[in-house]
Amino acid sequence: MSKEMLEAFATLEKTKGIKQDVIVEAIEAALVAAYKKNYNQATNVVVEFDERKGDFKLMTEKEVVDEVHDDRLEISLKDALTINKAYEVGDKIRFEVAPKNFGRIAAQTAKQVIMQHLREAERNHIIDEYSQYEDELITGTVERRDNRFVYVKIGNVEAVMPRNDQMPNENYNPQDQIRVLVTHVGSDTKGAQITVSRTAPDMVKRLFEQEVPEIYDGTVEIVSIAREAGDRTKIAVKSNDSNIDPVGTCVGQRGARVQNVVNELGGENIDVVKYEEDPSDFIANALNPAEVIAVQFGNEEDEKSALVIVPDYQLSLAIGKKGQNVRLAARLTGYKIDIRPESEVEFVDENTAEANQENAEAETEEIVDSVADGIDEDISAEAVDQDDVEIEDSVDSDEEADQE
Structure with a gap:
């Protein structure tokens, strides 16, 4: 390794943003690991990088001792003093080692480390750049x-x-x-x-945002989307401005806006429906183009289910081909929808039910009043009869007294 190594480090830092010290540190660790693997000893091995020459040196570190017990880890004070008279017991001395063939191993190791960091840098660069998209x-x-x-x-x-x-x-x-x-x-x-x-529901949402400025600026809001890509999509919209019709805004003049979205999606049919806070109205809109007579809801245990009643001749249209229309409407509204023809269902709307209840209550009140009046008359009659008896008794007593 030499000046070419330094030039390579500089190029990597400039073009890939990989800092030299990061690569150097990684190569040092990799060289120690390679030495351990190939020479079964590395407890006292370190790697030094010469920034001036661009060289990596493999060093073994030994401690200065009075008496040597392991010459791989220790050096006697006597031998240490021959190197430098300033050494004392406890000092650490580093010696360069150059095992046979380790130069080739070191070169391969450095290449692998650099390639790994290049891949990591490229990966991080891509993630940083494209996460915004x-x-x-x-x-x-x-x-x-x-x-x-x-x-x-x-x-x-x-x-x-x-x-x-x-x-x-x-x-x-x-x-x-x-x-x-x-x-x-x-x-x-x-x-x-x-x-x-190209099949995600949000693809339709983003296309409408590009075609309809009122959606992009928040005047018109997309509430939900149900999509069977390549065939049909239902999109529910609402307006945050009472003066703007959300459906007409999305469709555009002569259908131009929605047609641009349809063309981008290869002819996929798109139904734009108005979102309503009232679930029955929303469900009726979601089943467009079918006509809906009434929507009835389940009990508290199954409050997200709805029975939808349609004219007999609209049943097939409401269900759709292979159930597609009702399936998309259910996903759009979040309700489980059961569609029945008018001829098979007995139902009353809320106004009729309320009127019937009022009539029933009135009839009940009349019956109660009638019974109460009857009881009052009976009690009054009994009171009159008792008075008559008392009067008769009084008359009889007077007649008996006169006879005596």
Whole structure:
């Protein structure tokens, strides 16, 4: 090792940001480990780096003693004084050692350490640079594909798109330009890893943010998204400004805004529905384009379930092809939805139920009043009869007295 080593360290620090002292420290530790492995002794071995010459020296350290018991670890005071008359018992003296073939071992070790640090530096650089793009859209170039991944070049980095993040209706060919959502930036044993997707629900969210300024600035808010990538997506939106229609804003004039999103997603159908605080209204909107007659909810134990009643002729439309419409509506609203045709369900709406209850209460009150009036009349009649008896008794007594 020589000046070339110093030049290499300087280049690494300048181009890769790896500090010289970090590499030197790592090489020193690796050389000690290599010496232990190859020569079965290293309890008193240290490595020194000559910054002027760019050399690493393997040194063995011995303690000055009066009487030597282990010449690998100790040196007599007599021998130490021949080296330097200032040595005393207890001092440590270092001696350079040069085992056979250790120069080759040292060179290989240094190369391995440097390569390891290069990989770590590259990994950290990628993570630092691309972490800011996590959960954001980015444009890349398809490089290649295999049975598991599509490999996408993003800048100077290769990202991977797993099979479940690939659109089922799309083909990815080398040199294709595609927009993807960065879903994960991290590392594994092979280094930094960036994962991208075209099927994530947040991909739709980011596309709408780019197409609809009112979403980007917070005037219109995306509440929830339910997506079956490549086929259909439902997106619930609400407005934080009473003067702005959230659905119309997202759709755009003549559907221009939503159509741009549809085109980016390869023709995927998108339903934009209005979010409502009232769950029954929200569920009815989520089942668009089907017409909903009424929504009834379960008991307290199953409060996140809903029975939706639709006209008989709308049943297939409400359920959707292979259950897709109701499935997406359930995911969009967070409710378990059971759809029934009107002809199979007996139901009353809240207004009718309230009116019926009021009528029933009125009828009950009339019956109670009637019974009470009857009892009052009976008691009054009995009181009159008793008075008549007392009057008759009084008359009879007077007549008997006159006869006497």
